[in-house]
Amino acid sequence: MTFPPLFFLLISLFIPQHPLKAETKVLTGKHIVIYDIVNPIGVEYLPNYSNKFYKQEVLTSDEFSKRLIVEIDLSPLNSSAMFPIPLKEIPNNMQKFLTAEQNIQTNDPMISEKARELVKEAKYVHEAFAAIADWLIDTVIYDAGPGVRQDARSVMTTKRGSCVGITCLSIAMLRSVGIPARYAHGYLPPGYDWGISKKYWGIRINGGGFHAWIEVYYPDIGWTFSDLEHSKDFVDPFHILRYIDGVEHTPRYYKGGEMDVENATTYTIFREENTTLPVDQLPSPGKAILGRQRAAQQLGTIYGSVIDNNEKIIPKGKVTLWKGSKGRVFPFEQGRYSIIGLKGGNYRVAFEADGYSGLDKDITIRDKEMVNINVKLNDKR
Structure with a gap:
């Protein structure tokens, strides 16, 4: 039997620059x-x-x-x-x-x-x-x-x-x-x-x-x-x-x-x-599971949408999160992304999709802050 894919496959990134070892995602x-x-x-x-x-x-x-x-x-x-x-x-x-x-x-x-x-x-x-x-x-x-x-x-x-x-x-x-x-x-x-x-x-x-x-x-x-x-x-x-x-x-x-x-x-x-959408990350349990928000925000999150000049979602692409010289690349689908588990600091987020001009964003985030960054990419065609 063939089943349709999930409506939204969103990404969640873990940047290991803090003492947490678990990747327990908090969803909303x-x-x-x-x-x-x-x-x-x-x-x-x-x-x-x-x-x-x-x-x-x-x-x-x-x-x-x-x-x-x-x-x-x-x-x-x-x-x-x-x-x-x-x-x-x-x-x-x-x-x-x-x-x-x-x-x-x-x-x-x-x-x-x-x-x-x-x-x-x-x-x-x-x-x-x-x-x-x-x-x-x-x-x-x-x-x-x-x-x-x-x-x-x-x-x-x-x-x-x-x-x-x-x-x-x-x-x-x-x-x-x-x-x-x-x-x-x-x-x-x-x-x-x-x-x-x-x-x-x-x-x-x-x-x-x-x-x-x-x-x-x-x-x-x-x-x-x-x-x-x-x-x-x-x-x-x-x-x-x-x-x-x-x-x-x-x-x-x-x-x-x-x-x-x-x-x-x-x-x-x-x-x-x-x-x-993942919005936070918890230090416990040690095994990675999922949870809902039940207390104050624990770590920083960057999230948002990726659309074109006609305000339509860009179905597929990739985002790279840079902290200094270290970066990780992940795909996104259906024009939505979420990056969790961040400590306060300066980051660069690069957005790319086939047929569109890439875009870099420099983002400063405070500890435990949620930052909404919506991105519009220009069509190269």
């Missing part, structure tokens, strides 16, 4: 994907569901197919909820998401003690979540082997787990320090790893098929998804939600319905709109 913008899902015996029931930054809706449905829209919003987290969370700020119907379950051993001493150690300096819920998430991302090795047990206690002991094990341990650790969390079941369309993109903003995705991730509760903004294999405080729109443990989705089951491509389900992207 929106991303919408509309799928046509078809199976000759019917498509599994999929819920209409939304939380703070994610929305899924079945637009049309018949005996054999569904048209589904998934939207993500990468606006800043903007949570100021204090940590620890007073129990009175957690609604009664959500307090069940603080308790232990069969594979989520919230009260296990090894799990709870480590979680408390990680969050001891946290003043806000987003800081506590980040401390636990960063540790999990950097510590647990992905392992879906047949002999690997995937309950929270086992993953804590072996430091190995699949999406199931990582999700169970994440939930157990968060609940043990009083942060409600729950288990999301979903599906990654086949093109997510085999045709649409093998990377999302440079972060490699581990396979397709059935998947699991977490949903975390912030008292002041509500629930938000995270997939700790790939991203914090959001999931991309290639995460199709099937159901969430402890949440009533009616009707939950659809007799004869399928989701898996191995059972003849096909996925086609009917439409896609992607305006996401």
Whole structure:
């Protein structure tokens, strides 16, 4: 199956002139994907569901197919909820998401003690979540082997787990320090790893098929998804939600319905709109993942558009970022670019595209500053 390319393939550059080793990209913008899902015996029931930054809706449905829209919003987290969370700020119907379950051993001493150690300096819920998430991302090795047990206690002991094990341990650790969390079941369309993109903003995705991730509760903004294999405080729109443990989705089951491509389900992207853009870089975790803005800007960013004299985007070209005598060359597509991870200083940015006159820009950027530079190239023809 052939899938259309992403609307915007934007570049993000890392200039290693500061002590950060990670390349965790902070994104902003929106991303919408509309799928046509078809199976000759019917498509599994999929819920209409939304939380703070994610929305899924079945637009049309018949005996054999569904048209589904998934939207993500990468606006800043903007949570100021204090940590620890007073129990009175957690609604009664959500307090069940603080308790232990069969594979989520919230009260296990090894799990709870480590979680408390990680969050001891946290003043806000987003800081506590980040401390636990960063540790999990950097510590647990992905392992879906047949002999690997995937309950929270086992993953804590072996430091190995699949999406199931990582999700169970994440939930157990968060609940043990009083942060409600729950288990999301979903599906990654086949093109997510085999045709649409093998990377999302440079972060490699581990396979397709059935998947699991977490949903975390912030008292002041509500629930938000995270997939700790790939991203914090959001999931991309290639995460199709099937159901969430402890949440009533009616009707939950659809007799004869399928989701898996191995059972003849096909996925086609009917439409896609992607305006996401890297705007910052974080020092943790050590593993490169993706995140949203949740605090003040950490490093400098230069971003903008590249157009011609007729105000039309220039589809392809390259940009070279120079710092003194050192430079790096990267392509851009669809006339948009973003350069993140910059310390304050003087830079030269050179823009080039076939059929257009090149243009150099001298740019001075302060620490933690975002600079918008839109460029117009002259047509040589």
